[in-house]
Amino acid sequence: MGLTSGTLLLVAIVAAAGSLVAIVWVWPRLARQRLAYLAARLAAIAVSQLLVIAAFLIWLNSYFSFYASWSQLPGASAGTRLAMPQRAVAGPVTVFGSSPGPAPGRSRLAPLADGAGTLPRETAASAPATAGRLQQVVIRGERTGLSSGPGYVYLPPQYFQPAYARARFPVVLAVTGYPGLAGGIIHRLALPAVAARLIADGRARPTVYVMLTVSPLFPADTECTDIPGGPQVASFLAQDVPRAVEQTFRVTATPAGWGVLGYSTGGYCAVKLAMMYPDRFSAAVSMAGYYQGVRGHPVPGLWGGSIGYWHENSPGWRLRHLPAPPVSVLVTSSRVGDESLPGTLAFLREIRPPMRGYSLIIPEGGHNFRTWSRELTPCLKWLSRRLS
Amino acid sequence: MGLRGMPLLVLLVVAAAGLLAGTLWLWPALARRGASVIALRIGLLVALQASVLGVVFVSVNRAYGFYASWSDLLGTDHTVAQIVVARPGVTRAAAVDPASPLMSLASSPVVVPGARRGQGGRLEEVRFAGPVSGIATTGHVYLPPGYSPASRPLPVIVVISRQAGSGAASYGAQRIAAVAAAQIRADRMAPAIVAVLSPAVAGRADQGCLDSPGGPQAGTFFSQDLPRALTLAYHAAPGPSGWAVLGGAGGGYCALQLATAPSGQFGVAAAAPGTYTLPPGRGETGGSPGLRSQDNLLWRLRHWPAPPVRILFAGPGQARQFISLVRPPMTVATIGPAAGPPPLAPALDWIGHALAGRP
Numbered sequence A: 001m002g003l004t005s006g007t008l009l010l011v012a013i014v015a016a017a018g019s020l021v022a023i024v025w026v027w028p029r030l031a032r033q034r035l036a037y038l039a040a041r042l043a044a045i046a047v048s049q050l051l052v053i054a055a056f057l058i059w060l061n062s063y064f065s066f067y068a069s070w071s072q073l074p075g076a077s078a079g080t081r082l083a084m085p086q087r088a089v090a091g092p093v094t095v096f097g098s099s100p101g102p103a104p105g106r107s108r109l110a111p112l113a114d115g116a117g118t119l120p121r122e123t124a125a126s127a128p129a130t131a132g133r134l135q136q137v138v139i140r141g142e143r144t145g146l147s148s149g150p151g152y153v154y155l156p157p158q159y160f161q162p163a164y165a166r167a168r169f170p171v172v173l174a175v176t177g178y179p180g181l182a183g184g185i186i187h188r189l190a191l192p193a194v195a196a197r198l199i200a201d202g203r204a205r206p207t208v209y210v211m212l213t214v215s216p217l218f219p220a221d222t223e224c225t226d227i228p229g230g231p232q233v234a235s236f237l238a239q240d241v242p243r244a245v246e247q248t249f250r251v252t253a254t255p256a257g258w259g260v261l262g263y264s265t266g267g268y269c270a271v272k273l274a275m276m277y278p279d280r281f282s283a284a285v286s287m288a289g290y291y292q293g294v295r296g297h298p299v300p301g302l303w304g305g306s307i308g309y310w311h312e313n314s315p316g317w318r319l320r321h322l323p324a325p326p327v328s329v330l331v332t333s334s335r336v337g338d339e340s341l342p343g344t345l346a347f348l349r350e351i352r353p354p355m356r357g358y359s360l361i362i363p364e365g366g367h368n369f370r371t372w373s374r375e376l377t378p379c380l381k382w383l384s385r386r387l388s
Numbered sequence B: 001m002g003l004r005g006m007p008l009l010v011l012l013v014v015a016a017a018g019l020l021a022g023t024l025w026l027w028p029a030l031a032r033r034g035a036s037v038i039a040l041r042i043g044l045l046v047a048l049q050a051s052v053l054g055v056v057f058v059s060v061n062r063a064y065g066f067y068a069s070w071s072d073l074l075g076t077d078h079t080v081a082q083i084v085v086a087r088p089g090v091t092r093a094a095a096v097d098p099a100s101p102l103m104s105l106a107s108s109p110v111v112v113p114g115a116r117r118g119q120g121g122r123l124e125e126v127r128f129a130g131p132v133s134g135i136a137t138t139g140h141v142y143l144p145p146g147y148s149p150a151s152r153p154l155p156v157i158v159v160i161s162r163q164a165g166s167g168a169a170s171y172g173a174q175r176i177a178a179v180a181a182a183q184i185r186a187d188r189m190a191p192a193i194v195a196v197l198s199p200a201v202a203g204r205a206d207q208g209c210l211d212s213p214g215g216p217q218a219g220t221f222f223s224q225d226l227p228r229a230l231t232l233a234y235h236a237a238p239g240p241s242g243w244a245v246l247g248g249a250g251g252g253y254c255a256l257q258l259a260t261a262p263s264g265q266f267g268v269a270a271a272a273p274g275t276y277t278l279p280p281g282r283g284e285t286g287g288s289p290g291l292r293s294q295d296n297l298l299w300r301l302r303h304w305p306a307p308p309v310r311i312l313f314a315g316p317g318q319a320r321q322f323i324s325l326v327r328p329p330m331t332v333a334t335i336g337p338a339a340g341p342p343p344l345a346p347a348l349d350w351i352g353h354a355l356a357g358r359p
Helices: A006-030 A035-064 A183-187 A191-200 A233-248 A265-276 A307-312 A315-321 A341-350 A369-386 B006-026 B035-064 B070-074 B173-185 B218-233 B252-260 B289-295 B297-303 B320-324 B344-355
Strands: A093-100 A133-139 A151-155 A171-175 A208-212 A258-263 A283-287 A328-336 A356-364 B083-085 B102-109 B122-129 B136-143 B156-160 B193-197 B243-247 B268-271 B310-314 B331-335
Touching: A006 A035, A006 B035, A035 B006, A035 B035, A093 A233, A133 A233, A151 A183, A151 A191, A171 A233, A171 A265, A183 A191, A191 A208, A191 A369, A208 A233, A233 A265, A258 A265, A258 A369, A265 A283, A265 A315, A265 A328, A283 A369, A307 A315, A315 A341, A328 A341, A328 A369, A341 A356, A356 A369, B006 B035, B102 B218, B122 B173, B122 B218, B136 B173, B156 B218, B156 B344, B173 B193, B173 B344, B193 B218, B218 B252, B243 B252, B243 B344, B252 B268, B252 B297, B268 B344, B289 B297, B297 B320, B310 B344, B320 B331, B331 B344
Parallel strands: A171 A208, A171 A258, A258 A283, A283 A328, A328 A356, B156 B193, B156 B243, B243 B268, B268 B310, B310 B331
Antiparallel strands: A093 A133, A133 A151, A151 A208, A356 B083, B102 B122, B122 B136, B136 B193
């Protein structure tokens, strides 16, 4: 039974409720004044409590799109070495399903079509030129051999309109936090819905959005890093993915047309990748990100045992020791409720030309999708003004 | 009472403990029959479960900082702030002016025997300034006859040679430009832009065009800054299919290293045969065994997917191990001679063919 399947959640809820009913039922039989019966009452309450907590956690996991399967849970894969990828035989981008894009501002989506790409009966409102398309894809890296895992590409309505038949669109690569599945960007952050509304209102130019999990080797936490002697995740996200997208979709091939956005770990990655690969990205949005590589990390050898390599992977260190790259970054945080504030303000102070810094600090908001959804509209508008 | 505050957690813990004790205590009293008694049982159990769940949720939220407040949790706060432009920090006297990643210092015509002046193209002495690596260095760029920014984009050959600066040496910029001009004139090679640089760009000994952890970023210079500078300054074909790297005089490791790097800016590479298990000067790895492993090009061929690049070994010597590890889509070719210096003209011809996508 899949970790995120509705059946599992239903079974968990039924079990939790059933345990409560059972306690009420056996209550009189446990009512005697002996220590053994007291222990039995306690045990019954504990078992029931655990079932309730289990049901709650299963719901929480699907709601926040943390883990997709049992084997991905922490502990299940502990100690396994990161396997080196093998070359993929398929093309750079494989489309597994396609559905009409969301109506502007509506996060509820039509279910994705099956692998054959057959859509439910197409109406005028769901035609590609009206609704755009949301495709489920897997992107394979030509050079790194890594695979993105399930990801999404949102193609705006204009992509299918005759007036734009020869246009090449700007691209925003959106990456999740860790842990996180690409579905979180669609269901919790509602990025395609917000983008659809901004594009429909003319507040953002038509843009292609590519949405991926931040760690292609999920559940391993790779922090978008070219791991010494291991998987080259930075090169995958910053070189292989743009190249594959350029080969598959009508998008711009210059850095002026490419932006990268992420939240939490994805925010760190957005800024780091833009600073390390200004030949690919000209703008980055980091929502509640951090600006120094993580230390004491569970992935063995993330920085190859080298302080210098860790420094290179820290955006703050790069600003202090390397020239500022020609990119624009927008960093967000909140005055109350998010620990990312001090690091964000310190990073902002280091930014100097030709790099340009922008900040969006809201009064209050925790480290959650609700905060990031609030910030998303201004962030996407900001990106749209910077991409051509 | 704040969602993240201690009072709420204390209240929930006290409530949970009280409800647990109360449930155990009142258990016998609630063992009678009757609807009201059953309702009380259900009420007590649900309250107990809810308070324990509350303790779990509030402690996890306090530890990870997911929700800041009740309005944050319930989604009733819709406040958004304005985007503010950061006041730029102090600009240090930068070694690199990013506004001009490539500056032409001098330009001279390339003379081809038997051709009129001006039909050999021209050789420019240029200064590269890398905005990502911070490395500034000089080099030469050969522009073939008829090159103009308006004409169709030309493929690019980057030659990395320790003799880059020493004029007429066999792998010096002037001789490379002269040979390229002659091959183009004789129609043996398609016109290409040829950049000639020394591998020792970071102001110290050649490190195999690799990044030193926390130190000089020569790898970043060759894979990021150089392609960007050449693309901005000249009408160059897009990489990696239109870009080649030729390792001459001590630049072989650089060429093969850059061609097999995951950043992948080059689709074609040529070098003298060799073992290529160690960078020149052993490289700097910052004490990282992982970086040491991947500096060995044979290790890369064994452990990384074969990149879509075409490799040429030109000149005397052996590269048996390297060649035996090459897998599709990577291809490898060799040309002689068995002795003497690596031949420049046949290597350029081969690269020109490979860039044009011909076998």
